[in-house]
Amino acid sequence: MNEVQRIVKNISVTGLAQVLTSLMAFVLFIYLARILGEADFGKYSFSISLTTLLATLTDLGVNQLLVREIARDKDLSENYINNAIILKMPLGVITLTIVPLISWLLSLSKEMTILLYLFGFYNVLLTISGTYLSLFQAWERMEYVAIFQIIERSVTVTLGLAVLFMGYGVFAVALVYVAAGVLDILIAASISFKRFVRPSFKFDPALQWRLLVEGLPFGLNSLFAMFFFKIDTVLLGILRDDVAVGIYNAAYNPLLNLSMIIAGMVSSAVYPVMSRQFTNGGDILENFTMVSSKYLSIISFPIATGCLILADRFISLFYGGGYTASIIAFQILSLFIPIRLVSTITGTLLSSINRQGFRMLSVGLSATLNIILNIILIPLYSYIGASIATVMSELFLYMLFLHYIGRYYKPVNVNSTFKKPAIASVIMGVAVHLMKDLNLLIMILLASCIYLGVLILIRTFDEKDKMILMKLMGRNHEEC
Template sequence: MGTGRRIYKNTIYLGAAEIVSKLLQFVVMLYAARLLSKGDFGKFNFALSLSLIAIVFADLGINSFLIREISRDRRLAGKYFMNAFFVKIALAFITYFLIAAALNALNYPMDTRQIVYIIWIFAILSTFTELFYSIFRAFEMMQYDAFLKIFRMALLTAAGLYVLFSGYGIVAFSYTFVLVELVVVLAAFLIALKKFIAINPFFNFKFAKSMLKSALPFGLAFVFGSIYFYIGSVMLSKMRGNEEVAIYSAAYNLALALLFIPTVYTNAIYPVLSRYYKSSKEKLGILYEKSFKYLYIIGLPISVGSYFLAGRIMQFFYGNEYASSAIALQIISWYMFIKFLNFLLGTTLSSIDRQDKRMLGQGLTAGFNVLLNFMLIPKIGYVGAAWATFATEIFLFILYYLYVSKGLYFYNFGRILAKPLIATVAMLLVIKFAGFGLILTILVSALAYFAALYFLRAVDEDDKKIMRTIFQNERLQQDR
């Protein structure tokens, strides 16, 4: 199968899995917010955030490193897998002691610790699931990755909703995550064993040490990224309590559900950007500019619409209990817009061999985010956490933009701002004067926005050619 066809096929698999998984994840968290008490929902989100920060220490970039190395020589898959497996077991114990020390130092009550330890088990199992995903991706067989992601979320949705509607509470709901992940990791193991690797209990300390050292640059980027992504909920829990975590998380989860859009797009263009970096800097620059434009065009109306419809959105999804989340959503809506662009900038840095700059940017951003949270949360609580999230994303955008401008070339994006901004006026007129229900308002305002873009000719023939370059198989390099 040609390179282009593989890229196209794998993009479809991963894109479909990302969309379905994000949708089902949002459904589960939506009903958790509605059916658990606000305190319990906040407690669960705190446990999830803390565990997802800790879990990067149980990986330290090993999964990404394995994809790169095994894809270069698939005969070494078994050797890399077994050494990575044993290293991850050791790292899992280290993360347990880190979490236990953090909970003791911060003096959390026993009921909160119980939920954290349960979710930690889920997180540890998930890092082994991701290890198998690395094997599938290295062999460019992403259909197994996609199937298991959808299977996981379908099973979790069914089991989680049953537990929630049956009134079993937060402990049973947390155990649901563990049991589902156990089933998924066993399924991943069986697929890997049958299709890709032969299990040989071989461990070479010297080889494992070298592997961990080589994986560390990937790991540090993930550590920094996880800190600024999740630390707000952790700090909010300690400084203001779990109810404010619930209010903040209700808005934040809505934003996370929409991030599949830049994820799918940047996954599609990443191999093309990487190839153009070696073959044609001119084509690389054109694709970068056009991608910036597309994500700006898509991200802008989502953020503007979320800002002006925040109250109605929170009422529709969460009910009156989370009405106070509307102000957090208004702030986080602008975080989404900047995040769309940062997905592209970060991907571009990786494609032009500037992973060190990406890691540096994430490290500085993580420190900036922690500082802002320390300053804002004690004074204005969840609103401060939302402002810290938004300001942090702007800070990262500035760093990434400077790095890309220096490593690739300077792109003056001011020339693409006007037409989408004008189109949002048409969208806002619908939002303000149409008087429809929420869903119809969103659909009609989106139609008005894209109709205005069409009449303004914001998308031209060059844009269509670029999309064909990305997705048409024959335009991509073929295997010989």
């Protein structure tokens, strides 16, 4: 299997897992909201969100560092993985000791404190099992990541729905999550020890210190990213009301989840490849970045255009005629899709060239801008202001990534990949507008054909694309 086939395989299996697990999570989310009721569902949402934030203290970016280092030298696998597991155990304990402090500071009830412990324990377990997933990713064996994710989500959703339908409440749901967390570690560890490394308790203080220091920029990047994605919702709740939060999230969550699925399956597949290409030198990494950006542009521009023009149809499909106020926010937020997806490649490039500190700085600065814009715009325009702030912050993050790539690697003209997909998307958009009254599925199929036809007519695909296709088919370019 050549590298192109391996990348496509990894993207495919990751994408399948992402889609399946996202659908299962969506089903559980709907029934949690319906059966638990507003109060208990609020307790669930608060607990899982806060402890997910706290769990970054258990990882501190170690998992992402492991992917990069092991992808470059697979002989490091056993020593790095085993020491990372040993390191995370005390970090997990420290994470859980923060729960009573937060409970005291926020004057939480005993019930809420118990929920924080349960969901906190689950998130710590998930972070530790994620260490083994980093090993699978570094070895570019994404089928094991997919198997793990599907089993984990299947158990959580099946048992979660079972306890809900049997009449149990939020505590039973939390115990289901804890049981799933224990199963996560057992599955991930068993695959790792059977296929990749041997278990060992050999303690290497120097290595663990290195993992902490070099992983910290990755960890801070994850922390800033969480603020980047969630601060608009928090500030809407503080500066406006629950109605504004609901309207905004009805528009934001479908687009966020869609972009995260695509970005996640691409970045997890290309990160180890890009890390290895950097150590090999030459122009391979630059060319790979351009090609990856080109295909993400081809994917993202028609999605953004379709969401912009058909916002009313999609909102009606999702919410059965409700949340009509979300349509404008949905249209504005659709603009961030191409920016975010191409930023996935530029951000991954920074990490692969050992400049993860500047990726962290970029996300931190963008999160700060997002906070400032939200504070200014939300009092004036409510959820519309939050939508504008999100798009502007995404654009700022993309520009920062390009700036640091040009300064510490070389100028990479990623913007040139936008032109032809944008032109084809405009033509497609005009056609979609003219046939808005058609069945939605038929319209999407026709629009896809029009878009692809325009891409071919304006010669979007060149000799490099032909070489990629031949490699994907397992043939050498010279055979053509």
